[in-house]
Amino acid sequence: MVVDKPHVAVLPNMGLGHLIPHLEFAKRLVVHHGIRVSLLVITTSEPSAAAQGQLLSSPHLPPDLNIVRLPPVDKMILDHDDALVTDLFATQAFDVCKELSIPAYLYSTTSAAFNAFMLYLAKLDNDVKCEFIDLPRPIQVPGCSPIQIDDLLDQVRNRKIDEYKWFLYHVSRLPLATGIIINSWQDLEPMSIKSIRHNPFFKKIPTPPIYPVGPIIKQEETLSNTADLECLEWLDKQPPDSVLFLTFGSGGTLSFEQQTELVWALTLLIYMAGSIY
Template sequence: MSANQVPKPHIAFLPSPGVGHLIPLLEFAKHLVIHHKVYVSFLVINNDESPAMQHQLIHSSNLPTDLHVIALPHTDVSSCVNDNMNILTRLTYICQESFKQLRATLVELSLPKALIIDIFATDAFLICEELEIPVYSFFTSPTMLLALSLYLPKLDEEVECEYVDLPDSIKIPGCKPLEIDDLLGPLLNRKDEEYKCYLRHVNRLTMAAGIFVNTWVELELKSCWLNGIQNDLFYKNLPAPPVYLVGPLIKRDETVSESDEFILSWLDNQAPNSVLFVAFGSGGTLTSEQLTELASGLEMSNQKFILVVRKPSDHLSACGMFFNVGRYRDDPISYLPEGFVERTAGVGLVVPSWAPQVPILSHESTGGFLSHCGWNSTLESIANGVPMITWPLFAEQKMNATLLAEEIAIAVKPIEVSREEGGKEFVKREEIETVVRLVMEGEEGKVMRRKANELKESAAKALKPGGCSYDLISSIVKSWK
């Protein structure tokens, strides 16, 4: 049989709910179909908790022919989840309930060659072990979090107190110490169900046939984390599954609705690298007071900007829109300082709730990105050569911010950060003005832009034939065949 006659390997994907995990797994699936002749069954959880934007992504007319979206049987999860749950706990319970029909679905699909899941879908390991289907974990965060996650079960055994009460940073084998202030949200309270869920998920990582990470070699050379995982005796003795760098898997194009065309038209009339894009991903929200300070700082900076505004979340967590993204749009004007829109007319553009991020970041007029530092947004910024101002809100975003600012050196952190009542971090307008000016017109901003553009070039090469990620994926596909 010639190479052209070899049947396409059938691979299944299964992301947990949430746009931030759905997007990179869907992009990986598209890449396998288009560039590596793989047949994909893309399984999606189907219940009333599914984010509204999920429907737009999985029913896009741009999906390739051999990528088939299959909804798992509808599951009523109303009895086991509620709005007061932390996101990770809620996602875990949704997956547990939804996977009750997973075995039957995989059998109906004639047992795919492999299943690719994300970190919150680890109940699939137990089902696939029985069916003898290899399971790969797709890690939607950088190797910095992967190193911590693989080490967490050992850390949990050795440390008795809360991690936030440790007198010093956390020593991760073969890697740099992790500052306590940068710990991801689920690790802040070990008594909480969220921590127990995360620990259970990372404990299962060693069951994976391999771990795909959404990054690439040149980016990882800027830090020590991958080297630690690959070479430190702790990870070798786990044993840790093979780690494959397969990124940057990001949205390369994004449909711009008629209602959003005015944004790109406005950008067309601005000078190159002159506009700061301000957005907090698919679920990020600010308090009323912080939104006022942000708007005031932007106004004081006298820099061009696009500001995506959502209803403030004074009584919710900083990820208050996680399950509602794409469901509705608010009128942003009522949440901003009185007269702000009128005073900044021509200088700034206010957009309600959501903006087409990829077209904005790829536009030549965009020169900076004030971001929550979610890894998808981070990769989109890097892939377009745009330096960043870090504004982490939840999950592992503080770790990402430190990585971007201190190791990769394409971002700046606000320095003066105080605490609101209730412990939430708060950045004043004067500090916002300072960092915006630094990135948009300062010498430090120019240096970061040059470094970002260098990474832009390496990102473009990574997933093309001959690139590090492309060739690695090719070798894995050959093993499936």
């Protein structure tokens, strides 16, 4: 008797910053664990649609990875051998999975420390009456390093805006997940991972099991223009450990003030490194 492979559906949110890490995660489920995966892709008419199409038409995708573009999928027939892996901003899928008795996992592409903050945010929202940026001291997430007020992400700097309410809605639903898969690993963030697993606060929520599976990075890259080739040729000529790489995400941009701060930070970093060595 031939037993069919387990089937997992992976549902990322829109945007390359969500699609790329979920695609890489899906590929690893197929290649390393023998699981059939359906990657459910929300198609859009945004400028990134061309890059999305190129990414999903790669000849290197494994055979058991099925790309399903939504719409026009009307319904999915799922059974007890199925599971769903979804994005942080698609937690509404948890409700459907509960009705169908399907395990629903969250794949979080952020750090373990940020996952701890997300799990703590509902209590912070309930306990703090002022804006978080007006707090006199850093925010202390149980078991983790203090979060400096200036380091808070934009979505939580103003609790009156819709972006904050939408973010709070989704992170408040994290305990509904069967498990949380994070793109990190034990040796990188031992304190944060230990805290989420064992700190009494997180156990009381209760927090679902967490699975550090990182580092998951893009395994292949299509060179799109001459500038890409020139950049790689330049990098090949540099001495080992002599280049600092910075990335701002798939759609990251910096204001003039942020660029200025970055230049000063890098200058200070280089100066400190020179003093040490």
